[in-house]
Each structure stands twice: as C-alpha cells, then as structure tokens.
Amino acid sequence: MKKKKIDIFNLVNTLFLVSLALLCLIPLLHILAVSLSSSDAAATGSVVLWPKDFSLNSYSFVAKRPQFWRAMGISIARIGLGGFINTFLTILCAYPLAKPKSQFKYRTVYAWFFFITMLFNGGLIPSFLVVKQLGLIDTIWSLILPTAVPVFSVILLLNFFKQIPRSLDEAAEMDGASQWLRLWKIYVPLSTPAIATILLFSLVFHWNSWFDGLIYMNNPDNYPLQSYIQTIVVQKTFSQLSREEIMALSTISDKTLRSAQIFLGALPIVVVYPFLQRFFVKGITLGGVKE
16 A cells, blocks of 8 residues: 655644634633633633633623613624625725726726725814714714725725626626616625625624724713723723622722623624635635736
C-alpha cells in the first residue's frame, strides 16, 4: 500500500486557522466565565475560562428590571427597521451607480458625491440640530434615519452589481422589462451574498450603537439597550433605580456586571452570524472585484 503523503501547507494552514479561531473564541469564553462567577472570584482575577463560585446575580440584576426589557424591545425594533431601511436604500442607490455611462451620464459625479460623504460629514452638532428641527428627538427614527444610507455598503453592492453579466440585463430589456422589474427580478436574486453581507453590517451597527441614544433621547425610557447599559454600568447613573435595586447592585462587582453586559451585547450577533456567514465571504470577495 502506498503511503499517503502529508500536505505540509494544508497542515500548517489548518493549524494556523484553528489557532486564529481559538484566539477569537477564548476572549468570549473568558467574558462568559467572569459574568457567571461570584464577585469575589472575579475581583481576585482567578477566573480564566471556567466560572468560579457559579453565580447568576449579574444576569438576574439586569433581567429583573422592566427598563431592561423595554430597552431590549427598542433595540430589536431598531435593528429590524434599520436593517430593512439600510438594505432597501442601499439597493436603490447601488443599482443606478452600477450602470454604464451610456445609460447613466452623471454616474461618476454621483459616485464621488457618495464617496465624499463617507470621508466628511457635517459633524455632531449640525446632525443634532437637523434631527431636532425635524421633530425626531425622543423617537426611534432619530436612531435610524441619520444613518439610513451606509455609503460603504453602497460601494460594496455597487461592485457586486457590476459583476452580473450585462447580457441578462439586455435580454430583459429586449423582453420589455422595466428598470424596476430588472432590479428585483435579476439583480437582487443574483446578489444574495452581497445583500446578506450588508444586512449583517447593518444589524451589527444598529445593535452596538449607544452614543446616538444618549444624544437624541431626552427620556431614559426611550434608550436602546446599549445606551441603557452604558448609563448603568459605565456612567453609573442610578437616578432611575429603586433603593432595593441599588442595594442589589452593591453586591455585584463592576467586573461581573460589565462582562454580563458585553456577553448580552454580543450574543444576538453571535447567534445570527452562523446563518449569514456562508454569504459573508462570497459577498466580500465578489463585491471587492472591479471590472
């Protein structure tokens, strides 16, 4: 029997990728272990990858408050509306910009306009004044509309659209299909990997954003989850807490509470990513190829 030769390159490549995966996974496991440990164990720094003196006090404190679930609902509504609006507007912007100059004369001008807005913006104060003048303060739309068109996603999808054979578009045009029909019947179905990628970007952005909630929301009851946790854990603003809740918080260390917050903040994306990851790599690689 012939001995099977070992491919050194594949072996080294596999070991490298496994090591890289572990480096990404170990911090998350450490955070989970700390969040499930007692305050004393976390304070001594003895927790590594397994909880010590198992405790759910941090999660119990966060989960028992109705404000937490209200903020969770706002965040879920935000990523639902924000993900849909971001994806829809990205498709509408990328489609005409992917057309040749013969069909869209000022394509380059518009493309540069979008690109410049990615490098420069009006700043925080002008953005706040616009949102205020539009009457969006203390509404969920103040968290969504200022970032309704993610330019990076437009560029990514634009390059993906360019890879679709023009013969398909020309054949549909000869059959009498309108631009709108060609977009939704040809371009969108063939661009599923890129659309899934920009949707993932949008979900991650909206879920992790906390600063805009502090700026545009005067009422703490309207905070999204990340802004709510920021006020409790980082700023330690206890004005919204009852006396019993303050006493309960005093028995929990900042380290375990922060770890619980980080893990809860990362959990939804960790759950969603496996379902979208098969599109992610293809969307990035094909979307980055230029003609």
